[in-house]
Amino acid sequence: MRIRDWINRSVGLGLLISLLLCAAGAALGAILMDRELLAVETAGKWMAFAWLPASFIGCKVALRDAQGRLPHAALQAVLLYFVVWAAALAVSAVPDFRSNGWYITGAIWGGAALAALTPGGKRKRAKRRPGPRKGRGRKGH
DSSP states (O other), rough: HHHHHOHHHHHHHHHHHHHHHHHEEEEEEEHHHHTTOOGGGGGHHHHHHHHHHHHHHHHHHHHTTTTSSSHHHHHHHHHHHHHHHHHHHHHHHHHHHHHHHHHHHHHHHHHHHHHHHHSSSOOOOOOOOOOOOSSOOOOOO
16 A cells, blocks of 8 residues: 555645634634633633544545545544644643643544544435336326
8 A cells, every 4th residue: 555545635634624623613712711701721621622523524524535444544643643742842832732631632533533433424326327217107198
């Protein structure tokens, strides 16, 4: 198996969607904190659990045409986890990441596993050839 079979356009799109959804979760958390609906102490857990739907939806996108669902989901989770750690190290968020790291790890891997274990979308039906219809007579006969 070649590397492009594992890392393809769907994986890149899945990672992008996961990151965008996490950014949306962070923005929602900031709005909730601004309106004092979310306590500052729980902001780290909010962000950790924002990764669960982000990881799930990103993995579902990445698994659209994949043959081995669980290995592809594991690859998606590894890449996403690497991006999260790189971003945490880049912005010096290591102390916050250290306190909520287990939650983030569980959310990313749990979302990927959930995406791999849930059935895919509906299968496309084969198109029927147009032809004479049997069993339908004309009305009145």
